[in-house]
Amino acid sequence: MTLRDVKVDQTVSVVKLHGEGATKRRIMDMGITKGTSIYVRKVAPLGDPVEVTVRGYELSLRKADAEMIEVK
Structure with missing residues:
Protein backbone atom coordinates (compact mmCIF):
# COMPACT_ATOMS: atom_id res chain seq x y z
CA MET A 1 0.00 0.00 0.00
CA THR A 2 1.28 3.49 -0.79
CA LEU A 3 0.68 6.79 1.01
CA ARG A 4 -1.71 7.80 -1.77
CA ASP A 5 -4.05 4.92 -0.81
CA VAL A 6 -4.32 5.93 2.87
CA LYS A 7 -7.60 7.47 3.99
CA VAL A 8 -7.94 10.77 5.89
CA ASP A 9 -7.41 10.60 9.70
CA GLN A 10 -5.25 7.47 9.51
CA THR A 11 -1.71 7.11 10.84
CA VAL A 12 0.70 4.82 9.00
CA SER A 13 4.36 3.87 9.20
CA VAL A 14 6.83 4.09 6.31
CA VAL A 15 8.08 0.70 5.11
CA LYS A 16 10.11 1.66 2.05
CA LEU A 17 10.83 4.57 -0.27
CA ILE A 32 10.13 10.86 5.50
CA THR A 33 12.38 7.89 6.19
CA LYS A 34 11.88 4.20 6.98
CA GLY A 35 9.95 3.74 10.23
CA THR A 36 8.59 7.30 10.33
CA SER A 37 4.98 7.75 11.41
CA ILE A 38 2.78 9.75 9.01
CA TYR A 39 -0.69 11.09 9.80
CA VAL A 40 -2.89 11.92 6.79
CA ARG A 41 -4.71 15.20 7.59
CA LYS A 42 -6.45 16.13 4.32
CA VAL A 43 -6.74 15.13 0.70
CA ALA A 44 -7.71 17.70 -1.92
CA PRO A 45 -10.97 17.05 -3.83
CA VAL A 54 5.38 14.18 9.73
CA ARG A 55 7.64 14.58 12.78
CA GLY A 56 5.43 17.33 14.19
CA TYR A 57 5.12 19.52 11.10
CA GLU A 58 2.64 19.78 8.25
CA LEU A 59 3.64 18.84 4.74
CA SER A 60 1.85 18.75 1.37
CA LEU A 61 2.83 16.02 -1.08
CA ARG A 62 1.97 15.57 -4.72
CA LYS A 63 0.24 12.34 -5.77
CA ALA A 64 3.36 11.26 -7.67
CA ASP A 65 5.51 11.65 -4.55
CA ALA A 66 2.93 9.93 -2.32
CA GLU A 67 2.94 6.90 -4.65
CA MET A 68 6.68 6.46 -4.01
CA ILE A 69 6.16 5.99 -0.27
CA GLU A 70 5.23 2.42 0.73
CA VAL A 71 3.43 2.27 4.08
CA LYS A 72 1.71 -0.18 6.43
Whole structure:
Protein backbone atom coordinates (compact mmCIF):
# COMPACT_ATOMS: atom_id res chain seq x y z
CA MET A 1 0.00 0.00 0.00
CA THR A 2 1.28 3.49 -0.79
CA LEU A 3 0.68 6.79 1.01
CA ARG A 4 -1.71 7.80 -1.77
CA ASP A 5 -4.05 4.92 -0.81
CA VAL A 6 -4.32 5.93 2.87
CA LYS A 7 -7.60 7.47 3.99
CA VAL A 8 -7.94 10.77 5.89
CA ASP A 9 -7.41 10.60 9.70
CA GLN A 10 -5.25 7.47 9.51
CA THR A 11 -1.71 7.11 10.84
CA VAL A 12 0.70 4.82 9.00
CA SER A 13 4.36 3.87 9.20
CA VAL A 14 6.83 4.09 6.31
CA VAL A 15 8.08 0.70 5.11
CA LYS A 16 10.11 1.66 2.05
CA LEU A 17 10.83 4.57 -0.27
CA HIS A 18 10.71 3.89 -3.99
CA GLY A 19 12.19 6.15 -6.62
CA GLU A 20 15.73 7.18 -7.40
CA GLY A 21 18.21 10.00 -7.20
CA ALA A 22 17.07 13.54 -6.51
CA THR A 23 13.41 12.64 -6.00
CA LYS A 24 14.13 10.05 -3.32
CA ARG A 25 16.66 12.39 -1.69
CA ARG A 26 14.08 15.22 -1.59
CA ILE A 27 11.52 12.97 0.11
CA MET A 28 14.11 11.89 2.68
CA ASP A 29 15.13 15.52 3.27
CA MET A 30 11.50 16.27 4.21
CA GLY A 31 11.87 13.82 7.11
CA ILE A 32 10.13 10.86 5.50
CA THR A 33 12.38 7.89 6.19
CA LYS A 34 11.88 4.20 6.98
CA GLY A 35 9.95 3.74 10.23
CA THR A 36 8.59 7.30 10.33
CA SER A 37 4.98 7.75 11.41
CA ILE A 38 2.78 9.75 9.01
CA TYR A 39 -0.69 11.09 9.80
CA VAL A 40 -2.89 11.92 6.79
CA ARG A 41 -4.71 15.20 7.59
CA LYS A 42 -6.45 16.13 4.32
CA VAL A 43 -6.74 15.13 0.70
CA ALA A 44 -7.71 17.70 -1.92
CA PRO A 45 -10.97 17.05 -3.83
CA LEU A 46 -9.12 15.81 -6.91
CA GLY A 47 -6.59 13.89 -4.81
CA ASP A 48 -3.68 16.24 -5.33
CA PRO A 49 -2.04 17.30 -3.01
CA VAL A 50 -2.18 15.17 0.14
CA GLU A 51 -1.59 17.04 3.40
CA VAL A 52 0.21 15.02 6.08
CA THR A 53 1.83 15.53 9.47
CA VAL A 54 5.38 14.18 9.73
CA ARG A 55 7.64 14.58 12.78
CA GLY A 56 5.43 17.33 14.19
CA TYR A 57 5.12 19.52 11.10
CA GLU A 58 2.64 19.78 8.25
CA LEU A 59 3.64 18.84 4.74
CA SER A 60 1.85 18.75 1.37
CA LEU A 61 2.83 16.02 -1.08
CA ARG A 62 1.97 15.57 -4.72
CA LYS A 63 0.24 12.34 -5.77
CA ALA A 64 3.36 11.26 -7.67
CA ASP A 65 5.51 11.65 -4.55
CA ALA A 66 2.93 9.93 -2.32
CA GLU A 67 2.94 6.90 -4.65
CA MET A 68 6.68 6.46 -4.01
CA ILE A 69 6.16 5.99 -0.27
CA GLU A 70 5.23 2.42 0.73
CA VAL A 71 3.43 2.27 4.08
CA LYS A 72 1.71 -0.18 6.43
